[in-house]
Amino acid sequence: MVDVKGIANPLFLREEELRQAIEMLFFAYRDFTGEPDTILAGLGLGRAHHRVIYFVGRNPGITVSELLRILRITKQSLSRVLSHLVEEQYIVQRPGERDRRQRLLSLTQRGVELERRLTANQRERIATAFRNAGAEAVQGFNLVLHGIIDPEDRPRFDVPGVGGPTAAARLKAGGKR
Amino acid sequence: MVDVKGIANPLFLREEELRQAIEMLFFAYRDFTGEPDTILAGLGLGRAHHRVIYFVGRNPGITVSELLRILRITKQSLSRVLSHLVEEQYIVQRPGERDRRQRLLSLTQRGVELERRLTANQRERIATAFRNAGAEAVQGFNLVLHGIIDPEDRPRFDVPGVGGPTAAARLKAGGKR
DNA sequence: AAAGTAAGTCAACATGGTTGACGTAAAAGG
DNA sequence: CCTTTTACGTCAACCATGTTGACTTACTTT
Numbered sequence: 001m002v003d004v005k006g007i008a009n010p011l012f013l014r015e016e017e018l019r020q021a022i023e024m025l026f027f028a029y030r031d032f033t034g035e036p037d038t039i040l041a042g043l044g045l046g047r048a049h050h051r052v053i054y055f056v057g058r059n060p061g062i063t064v065s066e067l068l069r070i071l072r073i074t075k076q077s078l079s080r081v082l083s084h085l086v087e088e089q090y091i092v093q094r095p096g097e098r099d100r101r102q103r104l105l106s107l108t109q110r111g112v113e114l115e116r117r118l119t120a121n122q123r124e125r126i127a128t129a130f131r132n133a134g135a136e137a138v139q140g141f142n143l144v145l146h147g148i149i150d151p152e153d154r155p156r157f158d159v160p161g162v163g164g165p166t167a168a169a170r171l172k173a174g175g176k177r
Numbered sequence: 178m179v180d181v182k183g184i185a186n187p188l189f190l191r192e193e194e195l196r197q198a199i200e201m202l203f204f205a206y207r208d209f210t211g212e213p214d215t216i217l218a219g220l221g222l223g224r225a226h227h228r229v230i231y232f233v234g235r236n237p238g239i240t241v242s243e244l245l246r247i248l249r250i251t252k253q254s255l256s257r258v259l260s261h262l263v264e265e266q267y268i269v270q271r272p273g274e275r276d277r278r279q280r281l282l283s284l285t286q287r288g289v290e291l292e293r294r295l296t297a298n299q300r301e302r303i304a305t306a307f308r309n310a311g312a313e314a315v316q317g318f319n320l321v322l323h324g325i326i327d328p329e330d331r332p333r334f335d336v337p338g339v340g341g342p343t344a345a346a347r348l349k350a351g352g353k354r
Numbered sequence: 355a356a357a358g359t360a361a362g363t364c365a366a367c368a369t370g371g372t373t374g375a376c377g378t379a380a381a382a383g384g
Numbered sequence: 385c386c387t388t389t390t391a392c393g394t395c396a397a398c399c400a401t402g403t404t405g406a407c408t409t410a411c412t413t414t
Contacts, residue, residue: 021322022303023235025205027327031330064391064392100380101378122199130195130321136317137317141198142201144314145306145318147307149208241362254401273360278412
């Protein structure tokens, strides 16, 4: 009868553990996006622009469709930010070679510079957390976060201890499914 | 000269590691919020309502100010969702005892039910990821995520290996600072 | 009694999502 | 070759949720 929240009730502990994780995700994401948002505001841009710049920088030559699939927004919504970024010369479009309907997207030098400026904070924040937590913790972090992501997008990442060592290579090669 | 991205260039590896973390955070958060968003849409509510319901459920009797501090939004913005939630009887307000200017917020039974319905998905998603990753990985996950959060909000969490074991207790007791 | 604080309100505006309808050019398939 | 499908773009309307700024009310603190 004593110690209801203790040994006697492992379900309570589990619930508490899960809620802590939910909240940490909220706070981490909130703080993770806070600083770039401030920089962006000073340039008349928003978080949506950051996401586009980030993923175009990360996947040079990416198609509009693939970008839409990553962001999970409509093309009309993407259009607003993307056309702005093209006008302001952060991004260039060029027709696809095999398929000339495609607009392949890449960052300009200006885009690359902004991208680095925006993620500098985020990289530093994570680097510090990684450094303080140690290599083993980092591996656990990757493993758990990987498991939270929808299965279809997991192959984007090479996480030691998950899938084959060719996971990311598979995705890169088999873009057409 | 050979293998520029390999052993010869640890900085590249580090950059890649950090970018993977940035992206995993993005994807995890995207997928983590996706399912509740769908439920909410069916009720004429949005993610903002979910956040309010969550944190009120987690901190019964929380003041409006404290809620604003957690969410980092303005009171005008909170007002819209909060008054809606009160109208729809998900949340009740009662005056503070010591300070009658305060409106202490709690969930109604209806609010509790919605909260559980909304987080059921999220808890299940995390539980599965935890189960598959193992206890050690979970500890690493907590440790790293904890380090990503702004220092001022870290004491909300009890993470083994960080701070004293009384970290969360301290916050709970010392709400007035 | 005066100043400060917790909360609410009204109004105007910005960002970034949505749906729906329609257009154009290129590719793919009968 | 002609039809259908696909990739991308555009116009328009609307909605959710954030912002700033000004002002009010009730209560607490000094």
